[in-house]
Amino acid sequence: MHPADQFEAFKKLAEERGFGAEEIAARFGVTPHVVRQRLRLGAVSPKLMEIYRNGDLALDQLMAFAITEDHARQEAAYERLSHNRDASTIRRMLTKANVAATDRGAIFVGAEAYTEVGGTPSMRTAELDRTVTPGVRVWMRRTRTATVTSRCRTS
Numbered sequence: 712m713h714p715a716d717q718f719e720a721f722k723k724l725a726e727e728r729g730f731g732a733e734e735i736a737a738r739f740g741v742t743p744h745v746v747r748q749r750l751r752l753g754a755v756s757p758k759l760m761e762i763y764r765n766g767d768l769a770l771d772q773l774m775a776f777a778i779t780e781d782h783a784r785q786e787a788a789y790e791r792l793s794h795n796r797d798a799s800t801i802r803r804m805l806t807k808a809n810v811a812a813t814d815r816g817a818i819f820v821g822a823e824a825y826t827e828v829g830g831t832p833s834m835r836t837a838e839l840d841r842t843v844t845p846g847v848r849v850w851m852r853r854t855r856t857a858t859v860t861s862r863c864r865t866s
Contacts, residue, residue: 756782775801
C-alpha cells in the first residue's frame with residue numbers, strides 16, 4: 712500500500728469513525744507513530760501529494776513540507792528546490808524566517824501573548840515547536856522595549 716493511500720485510509724477512520732492512532736495502528740499492523748506521521752500528511756498541498764504519488768518526492772521530503780500548513784509556502788519552496796532536495800533543506804526553507812521557541816525574546820513574551828497576536832505553532836517532525844513569524848518578531852521587540860521602559864519608570 713502506498714503511504715498516500717495509507718494517509719487517506721487513516722484519515723477516513725480518524726474523521727468518520729473517530730478512531731485514535733492506537734486503534735488505527737492495530738487495524739493496519741503499524742505503530743501509532745506511523746499513523747500519526749501519515750495523518751500529518753494532511754497538511755501537505757494536494758499538488759505536492761500528487762508529485763509524491765508520481766515518485767518525484769520521497770516520504771521524508773513530503774514530511775518536511777508538512778512542517779507548515781500553508782500550501783502556497785510549500786509549493787513556493789518546492790519550486791525553489793535545486794539539486795539539493797534533502798528533508799533538512801526543505802524544513803530550513805520553510806522555517807528560516809521563524810524564531811525558535813527557545814529564543815529569549817519568545818520566552819520573554821510567552822506563548823499565550825504570541826498566539827494572541829497571530830503567532831501559530833508549527834510541527835517539526837515528531838514534536839511541536841512554537842516558532843515566531845517576522846511580524847510577530849517586530850511586535851515582540853516593541854513589547855519588550857515598552858515593558859522594560861515601564862519597569863524602569865516604576866523602579
